Amino acid sequence: xxxDLEYSRRELLRHIAIxxxxxxxxxxxxxxxxxxxxxxxxxxxxxxxxxxYQPKALTGHEYATLQRIAGLVLPADERSPGALAANAAAFLxxxxxxxxEMKRIYTGxxxxxxxxxxxxxxxxxxxxxxxxxxxxxxxxxxxxxxxxEHADLxxxxxxxxxxxxxxxxxxxTSPIGIKELGYMGNxxxxxxxxxxxxxxxxxxxxxxx
Amino acid sequence: xxxxxxxxxxDVVVVGSGAGGGTAVKVLTDQGxxxxxxxxxxxxxxARDFKEHVWPYQVDHRGAGAHAELYFGRxxxxxxxxxxxxxxxxxxxxxxxxxxxxxxxxxRIIGGRTNHYGRISLRFSDYDFQPEDGLSxxxxxxxxxxxxxxxxxxxxxxxxxxxxxxxxxxxGNFLPSIAPRVHEVLIQKSCRKLGIPCIPSRMAxxxxxxxxRAACHYCGQCGRGCISASAFSSSQxxxxxxxxxxxxxxxxxAMARELIAGGSGKVTAVSYVDKAxxxxxxVRCKAVVVAASxxxxxxxxxxxxxxxxxxxIGNGSGMVGRNLxxxxxxxxxxxxPALANLPRHNSDxxxxxxxxxxxxxxxxxxxxxxxxxxxxxxxxxxxxQIGSFHGVCARVxxxxxxxKDQIREQYGAAVSLxxxxxxxPNKNSWCEIDPVKVDAWGIPVLRFHFxxxxxEINQVRHMHDTFTAILETMGGRVGGGRPDPKTAGISExxxxxxxxxxxxxxxxxxxxxxNKYCQSHEVKNLFVCDxxxxxxxxxxxxxxxxVAFAWRASEYLAEEMRKGNV
Numbered sequence: 001x002x003x004d005l006e007y008s009r010r011e012l013l014r015h016i017a018i019x020x021x022x023x024x025x026x027x028x029x030x031x032x033x034x035x036x037x038x039x040x041x042x043x044x045x046x047x048x049x050x051x052x053y054q055p056k057a058l059t060g061h062e063y064a065t066l067q068r069i070a071g072l073v074l075p076a077d078e079r080s081p082g083a084l085a086a087n088a089a090a091f092l093x094x095x096x097x098x099x100x101e102m103k104r105i106y107t108g109x110x111x112x113x114x115x116x117x118x119x120x121x122x123x124x125x126x127x128x129x130x131x132x133x134x135x136x137x138x139x140x141x142x143x144x145x146x147x148x149e150h151a152d153l154x155x156x157x158x159x160x161x162x163x164x165x166x167x168x169x170x171x172x173t174s175p176i177g178i179k180e181l182g183y184m185g186n187x188x189x190x191x192x193x194x195x196x197x198x199x200x201x202x203x204x205x206x207x208x209x
Numbered sequence: 210x211x212x213x214x215x216x217x218x219x220d221v222v223v224v225g226s227g228a229g230g231g232t233a234v235k236v237l238t239d240q241g242x243x244x245x246x247x248x249x250x251x252x253x254x255x256a257r258d259f260k261e262h263v264w265p266y267q268v269d270h271r272g273a274g275a276h277a278e279l280y281f282g283r284x285x286x287x288x289x290x291x292x293x294x295x296x297x298x299x300x301x302x303x304x305x306x307x308x309x310x311x312x313x314x315x316x317r318i319i320g321g322r323t324n325h326y327g328r329i330s331l332r333f334s335d336y337d338f339q340p341e342d343g344l345s346x347x348x349x350x351x352x353x354x355x356x357x358x359x360x361x362x363x364x365x366x367x368x369x370x371x372x373x374x375x376x377x378x379x380x381g382n383f384l385p386s387i388a389p390r391v392h393e394v395l396i397q398k399s400c401r402k403l404g405i406p407c408i409p410s411r412m413a414x415x416x417x418x419x420x421x422r423a424a425c426h427y428c429g430q431c432g433r434g435c436i437s438a439s440a441f442s443s444s445q446x447x448x449x450x451x452x453x454x455x456x457x458x459x460x461x462x463a464m465a466r467e468l469i470a471g472g473s474g475k476v477t478a479v480s481y482v483d484k485a486x487x488x489x490x491x492v493r494c495k496a497v498v499v500a501a502s503x504x505x506x507x508x509x510x511x512x513x514x515x516x517x518x519x520x521x522i523g524n525g526s527g528m529v530g531r532n533l534x535x536x537x538x539x540x541x542x543x544x545x546p547a548l549a550n551l552p553r554h555n556s557d558x559x560x561x562x563x564x565x566x567x568x569x570x571x572x573x574x575x576x577x578x579x580x581x582x583x584x585x586x587x588x589x590x591x592x593x594q595i596g597s598f599h600g601v602c603a604r605v606x607x608x609x610x611x612x613k614d615q616i617r618e619q620y621g622a623a624v625s626l627x628x629x630x631x632x633x634p635n636k637n638s639w640c641e642i643d644p645v646k647v648d649a650w651g652i653p654v655l656r657f658h659f660x661x662x663x664x665e666i667n668q669v670r671h672m673h674d675t676f677t678a679i680l681e682t683m684g685g686r687v688g689g690g691r692p693d694p695k696t697a698g699i700s701e702x703x704x705x706x707x708x709x710x711x712x713x714x715x716x717x718x719x720x721x722x723x724n725k726y727c728q729s730h731e732v733k734n735l736f737v738c739d740x741x742x743x744x745x746x747x748x749x750x751x752x753x754x755x756v757a758f759a760w761r762a763s764e765y766l767a768e769e770m771r772k773g774n775v
Contacts, residue, residue: 073608082613094269099277143606165602166280168616172593173265173272180613181620182553186262186592188426189555194388198552202391206547207684208398 053087057096057103062110065127066092066163072138073167080180088170092163109159113137116156213490214478219245219458220770222479222494224465224509227321228752229500229738229759231443232362236763237498238456242770245492246448247463247481249501250293250317253324253444259434260289265594272595279595289594291434292325293318300649301464304656309637311657312703313504319461320444321502322706323752324434327561328413328441329585330368331749332359332379336571340745344579344633344664348744349716349725352379358757366441366756367419369559370411377581378408378567378749385416386563390556392548392588392624393564399683400566405675407566413441413753414559422446429557429591440560460492464650468497468513468522468735475734475775476522482650496734496766496775499712500759503741504533504640507711508655510722510737511642523712523729528722532710533638533659534746537582537630538700539669541676542600543685548588548622556589556621568748578667582630582748584676590621600688623688626679628672631748634710635662638702659702669697707751712741727762734775736762 055063070092071084096103114125121133129137140146141156142164171177203209220242223233230246237244265271272288273279279288285295294316305311316322335352356379363382370383386409389397393407400407414431418424422445423437431440438445451457462484469491471477478491499506507530511521521529568581591597598616600623605615643656673692680687692698715721718730727742729735738759740751769775 074613075610077610077613091271095273095277095280098270098275099281101281102277138608142608161602164608164612165599168598168602168612169271169273169595172598172616173595175264175266178264178593181590181593181617183590183593183620184553184555185557185590186264186428186430187555187557188428190426192387192427192558194390194394194556195552195554198391198554199394201552202395202547203398205549206395206398206545207682208395208402 053090053093055090055093058093058106058110061125061127062107063089063093065110065113065125066106068127068134069138069163070167070170072135073164074171081176083167083171086171086174086176088167088174091170091174092166095166105159105162109155109163112155112159116153212480213488215245215490215492217243217458218493218495219243220494221245221496221498221766222247222492223498223500224479225321225499225501225505225739226319226443226448227316227500227502227739228323228443228755229740230498231320231323231447232756232759233498233500233736233738233763234451234457235447236760237767238451238454240764240767241456242767243456243458244451245458245460245494247465247479247492248319248459248461249464249484250319250461252459252461253293253319255434255436255438255445258293258318259291259324259436261430261433261436262428263289263433264592265289287432287594289430290325290432292316292322294322294325301654302646302648303654304643304646306656306658309657309659310701311659312701313655313657313708314703314706315502315505318444319448319459320442323441323443325432326752327585327750328431328752329561329565329750330363330366330411330413330753331567331583332381333747333749333754334377334379336376337745337747337749342579345745346715346720349714349721355757355761358761359753361760362753362756365420366413366446366753367415367417367422368411368413368753369409369416371409373406373408373567375406375408375567377569377571378411378583381411383411384419386410387416387558389564390558390589391551392545392621393562393586395545395547395683396586396624396679397564399679402682403678404569405566405679406569407564410562410565412559412561415439416559420446425559427558429560431560463490464648464652465501465509466512466650466652468499468509470513470515470517470522470732474517475732482652484650487650496736496770498736498738498759498763498766500738502739503708503711503743504655504657506737506739506741507640508642508653510712512653518731523722523732523735525731526719526722528720529712530640532634532713532744533640533657533708534632534634534710535659535700535703536705536707536746536748536750537632537661537665537668538628538705539630539672539676539698540625540627541673541680541687542587542623542625542689543680543687544604544619545622545624545680545683545685547684548624549618551590551621553590557592558589562586576671578664578671579633580631580664580668580748582628582668582672584672584679585627585629586624587627588621588624604688624680624685626676628669628676629705629707629748629750630665630668630672632746633662633664634745635660637662640711657703661699661702666697666699669699673697707740707746709740709743709746709751712737713744714742715744726765727758728765733769736766738762
């Protein structure tokens with residue numbers, strides 16, 4: 001957590017302490033509005049990032065390749081932007097800068113990918129290949145059973161499993177991904193209730209209908 | 210070596226600040242006693258230490274760890290959780306006998322594990338104290354004797370629940386319960402069909418403001434530590450208020466080394482290593498409450514050797530370190546198609562389950578294992594975290610829009626069932642002082658021996674079949690394959706973090722270390738107030754009982770001190 005975030009959290013918690021007031025029955029009450037204020041303010045932190053992310057661990061070429069893969073793994077669609085817009089590659093690069101072990105997985109995997117493209121095509125790397133050839137390559141390494149037929153794909157399949165899982169992690173922990181999922185929590189409410197329509201929806205589709 | 214000795218003689222030194230130590234501190238300072246609290250970790254500052262409400266994207270590594278530990282299976286605990294605790298502490302190792310398996314989780318912070326624990330708060334039943342099958346020894350107390358102490362414990366920490374009249378889940382002094390989530394409604398229907406009870410959960414979160422603590426605001430992040438102290442922790446609910454009384458002296462970063470016995474055979478001081486300066490210090494006292502967690506408490510007693518106590522202080526029975534138990538754990542998850550694309554809503558509520566399954570086969574004499582278990586439930590729309598969709602990634606191959614659609618469809622449609630069952634104490638499960646190894650403070654470490662018996666393995670098989678039935682009755686598809694037939698998928702010893710039994714109580718000083726007030730049979734001013742005194746490991750998580758027993762022991766200690774008996 002950054003220093004700034006720490007500082008503002010301290011302020012917010014002080015605010016909570018102040019708003020814990022004595023209610024009519026001598027109860028200490030944190031009003032939902034005050035608690036909501038805290039949640040919302042914490043959420044606004046850090047979103048103010050300055051400029052596009054500059055890779056810390058990967059080369060410009062590696063990073064651009066990873067961005068392309070991210071866009072293919074979780075594309076934009078009619079409902080929401082995809083992993084490219086959510087800067088999934090930035091999260092992956094950051095972890096490569098934090099762990100040599102992670103960096104080896106990505107530098108090695110991306111090199112494998114370029115090498116495999118060159119051998120299977122007209123000599124170009126992954127990034128310079130046509131979209132059709134890029135997806136044709138992913139179609140090979142995105143499915144474990146392909147390994148039975150193409151033993152030389154094992155390293156690529158392994159790499160893609162890493163990249164795909166971490167792109168998924170990066171996307172769904174980003175503001176864009178959280179919105180795409182429709183997560184509505186991390187908030188403060190005075191009472192907890194479950195909407196009847198959600199219960200009815202599930203029961204109707206269950207063996208208990 | 211010159212030893213720095215406290216000039217003040219405290220009425221009581223308490224070792225450890227978790228559920229037991231916190232309760233002792235609260236009760237003893239309320240009674241006007243002067244108390245010094247030793248804690249091996251630092252002071253807790255909730256504003257700084259708790260990560261409640263932080264979104265994953267507000268942290269560079271989003272919870273994977275500063276060195277991506279999560280991805281390599283090296284993370285000690287979830288980044289956002291609040292334990293300040295570890296499976297491995299480099300300076301404080303332990304050993305495990307060859308061929309055995311044991312993991313030992315320790316928190317090092319004011320409040321101990323209560324800052325993050327699950328807060329499931331279940332009373333032990335009458336038959337837990339007085340087992341009818343003869344497979345483990347009777348406790349020196351009955352349920353009826355303990356009931357008023359459970360009332361006090363619940364009244365203070367705050368426990369949700371409903372009165373059900375079940376012998377396997379004794380009713381208590383409850384706060385209002387909380388509505389079941391959608392998946393919990395389905396599980397309740399499934400259980401009803403199978404003849405299994407599924408009742409509102411009993412959790413130490415405030416659905417109503419009590420004792421100066423604000424009511425819950427239902428963000429579901431209790432495991433991160435609760436800034437409004439609406440989820441119980443000994444740090445916020447017991448120790449911080451006690452600090453304001455002027456009766457409590459905090460000594461943090463203090464690793465207890467030895468209880469020093471004087472000429473009278475009583476404890477006169479506690480020796481500890483001040484971690485910051487690596488110097489030994491002593492704090493003098495009239496009585497001591499050891500509440501360092503079951504295994505640390507046993508270690509401290511065993512390491513307190515003298516001519517009078519050659520096997521460790523208070524260990525004339527040889528029982529210190531013996532009868533080590535943990536809860537039996539088994540989990541099964543599944544995907545429930547009825548929940549696919551569930552209309553979105555906020556299902557955070559209180560952390561963990563809103564309903565649970567208490568043991569229901571007490572009178573079934575035909576089953577293949579003794580005692581029982583309860584079932585904890587998981588599911589709902591959680592704040593997405595690193596790893597939230599690793600399960601989907603394992604099930605679904607490929608990429609692109611179809612992957613995105615599948616993740617959206619399956620979000621909130623996974624449920625999990627976790628069994629927590631009773632382990633019968635056995636002679637192969639215990640701990641002792643390692644003959645060779647010492648920690649960074651020069652204190653001899655524990656060596657563990659641990660083995661499950663066939664009782665526990667059979668119990669886990671029963672859990673698997675029951676969980677499968679519950680999931681399939683609601684149309685769910687069980688995830689994962691059938692577990693290894695030999696272990697049946699049972700948890701590793703220690704992994705459920707419910708260690709107990711290592712300084713057990715009893716009526717007979719020859720077969721127990723403590724009397725029914727958690728007082729040493731041999732050393733009248735020595736009390737043990739964590740789960741170490743527990744004679745058995747009922748299928749009801751230990752924390753509420755730790756508070757109840759520590760409360761009773763502390764009031765007894767105060768009374769005995771007033772009478773001059775200690």
